[in-house]
Each structure stands twice: as C-alpha cells, then as structure tokens.
Amino acid sequence: MAGGVTTRPADLIGGALREFGQLFAMGLDVFAGMFRRPFQVREFVQQFWFVASVSILPAALISIPFGAVITLQLGSLTEQIGAESFNGAASVLAVLQQASPIVTALVISGAAGAAICADLGSRTIREEISAMEVLGVSPLHRLMVPRVQATMLVAALLNGMVSVVGVCGGYFFNVVMQGGTPGAFLASFSALAHLPDLWVGTLKALVFGFLAGLVASYRGLRPSGGPKGVGDVVNQSVVITFLLLFFVNFVISLIYIQIVPPQEV
Template sequence: MTVADTKVRLLATGQGALREFGTLFALGLDVLAGMFRRPFQVREFIQQFWFVASVAIVPAALIAIPFGAVITLQLGSLTAQIGASSFNGAASVLAVIQQASPIVTALVVSGAAGSAICADLGARTIREEIDAMEVLGVSPIRRLVVPRVQATMLVAALLNGMVSVVGVCGGYFFNVIVQGGTPGAFLASFSALAQLPDLWVGEIKAVIFGFLAGLVASYRGLNPRGGPKGVGDVVNQSVVITFLLLFFVNFVISVIYLRIVPPKGA
C-alpha cells in the first residue's frame, strides 16, 4: 500500500464519519420535532418506559452504592491528608450528584436498554418492517423512534434521582462507619457548600444523556448491514458510540456550568 492509497483511505474514512454524524444530527432534529407533533404514541411510550425502567433500575441501584462509596473513601483519604476532613461530605456529595449519578444512569440505560432498543429496531429493519411502514405512509421515526427516545429520557431523569440518593447514602455510611467520620460534619459541610443548581445540572445531564442513548441506539438499529450479524455489530457500535458521546458531552456541560454558576460562597 502506497502513501497515496493510505491518504485516500483516511480521507474516505473521515468523509464517512462526517456523513454519519450529519445523518445522526438530522435524525436528532426529526426526533425533537416529532416529540411535539400529534398523534402521540402513548401506548408505545408506556410500553417502552416500563421496559427501560424494568431492565435498568436494579443495575443502577447496585452500581450506585460502590460508586458513592469509592468516591467518599477516596476523597476522605485525600481530605484527611491535607487536614480538611470537615469538607469531605460536601466534596463527595457534589461529586456524586453532579458527575457520578448522571454518568452511572446513562451507562446503565445505554448498556441495558439501549442495546435492546438497537437490536429490536435492527431486527425490524432486516425483516423489512421499516420499509413496509414507509410504503404504508407510516413514519418509523414518529411511530418507533420517538417513543423510545422519550422513554429513555424520562427513565434517565427518574433513575438519576434514585442513583443520587443511593450514592449519597452509601457515601455517608462508609464515611461514618469505615472512616470514622462524624454525621454532623458530613451533613454540615454539604449544606454549607451545596446549592440547588448542583441538583438541577445533574438532572439536565441525565435527560440529555438519556436522549443521546435512545437516539444513537435507534440510529444504529435503523442502519444495520449484513443481516443478523450486522444487527449484532450495530448493537456493539451503539453502546461504544454512546459511551464516547456521554463523556464528551459531560465534559462540555460541566465546563459551561462551572463557568456560569459560581460556587456557593464565592
């Protein structure tokens, strides 16, 4: 392979990735527009909401406990080294609410529910059900994609609250029991430095992450290649792509939030 061939392949790969991103962005706009157009697919939305919640709630709760404990234990050891143990509660709780809870929620929703959504739509696509719907004049985006994305968004928002509570309680337990902290200092530091926007930014992140998880899963499910094997491939791709987008978007939102909302007492 010559250098010229390598350059051509790299250029083609870049153009293909840009085309995929443009198609995904266009699908996102169609989904956002479809959320506010009648008729609303209430029955499909309820079914998808129940499915996503049923497969994600238990893993999210189980993962939240060690996440909150690890963050609290690590921050507790660091604050003890610099003589700031009284601020351990605020640091650990804010880390859980702002960063850990939305990420944990989105990873669980994407891994447990997003993969199933992608596989379901991929199977429908290779069986030509999507083409049949289009021939009949039924929009597969409004009929299938929009209810699934709405379900992942709502479940992510609700699960984020649960994960936050479980993570904070787990961190409190390990700080008081394992590290010998005092309950009063933990709660006092949290109430002194935390503010309501810290909770809102976590919920906003969860809703955006849920939207991305449902959107990417639906997009890859509608575009499988190579029959049943292609469905398995797009399921793996949807999870990986969602994870990459989540961490990038989380970084962007965190930077914007820290720039706009000043810390309490600043």
C-alpha cells in the same frame, strides 16, 4: 495493501463526519417529533416500562460502590491535607453532578439501548421498516420518538434514585469505615451545595437519556449483512453512546462552572 482495499484516512474522516451529520439531523427530527401529534402513548408506556425494568436494579447496585469509592477516595485525600470537614460536600457534589448522571446513562445505554438497537435492527432486516414507509407510516414518529422519550424519562427518574443511594452509601462508608462525624458530613454539604447542583445533574440525565435512545435507534435502523449486521450495530451503538456521553458531560460541566458561581463558605 496487498490483496485488500486500502482505506485512506480522508475517507474515514469523511465517513465519520457524514455519520455525525446524519445523526445530528435525525436528533433534530426526533426532538421536533416529540411535540407533533398524534402522540404514541401506548408505545411510550410499553417502552418506558421495558427500559425501567431492565435498568433499575443494575443502576441501584452500581450506585452503592460508586458513592462509596468516591467518598473513600476523597476522605483519604482530605485527611492528608487536613480538610476532613469538607469531605461531605466534596463527595455529595461529585455524586450529584458527575457520578449519578453518568452511571444512569451507562446502565440505560448498555441494557436498554442495546435491546432497542437490536429490536429495530431485526425489524429492519425483516423489512418491517420498509413496509411501514410504503404504508405512509413514519418509523421515526412511530418507533423512534417514543423510545427516546422513554429513555429520557427513565434517565431522569433513575438519576434521582442513584443520587440518593450514592449519597447514602457515601455517608455510611465515611462515618462507619473512616470514622467521620455525621454532623460534619451533613454540615459541609449544606454549606457548599446549592440547588443548581441538583438541577445540572437532572439536566445531564435528560440529555444523556436522549443521546442513548437516539444513538440506539439510529444504528438500529441501519444494519447491514443480516443477523451479523444487527450484532455489529448493537456494539457500535453502545460504543458511540459512551463516547458521546463523556464528551457531552465535559461540555455541560464546563458551561455550568462558567455560569454558576461557586458557593462561598
């Protein structure tokens, strides 16, 4: 490239692999740090309250149209093929297994994750992180671990709320707008759904919360170029988290389908 520096594809792939390796290694360190004393209880409580306060309202508002859209789309499809009696099971299972964990993780990553990344990035460019290391304080144990724990716990709790709101919204729109039968909606759900469907949604929420907090903290500790660099790593953290969420969701769903047998009618 004239007047510039040409970046080879091999260099881009190598850089991406190094970043992924460093992120994976930091994830292992953070996971191990969750069980290491002393526990940062005060920092955890503060971060838990912050993450919950900025995420609960958007999650509740988004879950209503999510559940409604899924129910309306599935209701239209089941009506075309003459399987209206299975609309309740299909919509509720879609909300519990897929929509609720994804909605929860996207809200936490976009709201709380961006704020966490900006906070740690500002601390880094002000050399607070370097000062902590000089004093012998581990930034990973003191700052990252409580933030990741907070995003995991909030994700699990919000997932339950989003599931309830999404199912209730889907039930309302199916019965009121599509003329469905309340008894048929509930009967099909109770016939085809089972407890592992709820557990897999909760597991996804925990894993997604871990990823959201980890990526936000990882990118927040690596800004470059002053305040502009902080803004860049915030955008990068959100994008990377979204990509990881959908990939990990596919992997967990694939494993779940292979391990847990479908419920017989």
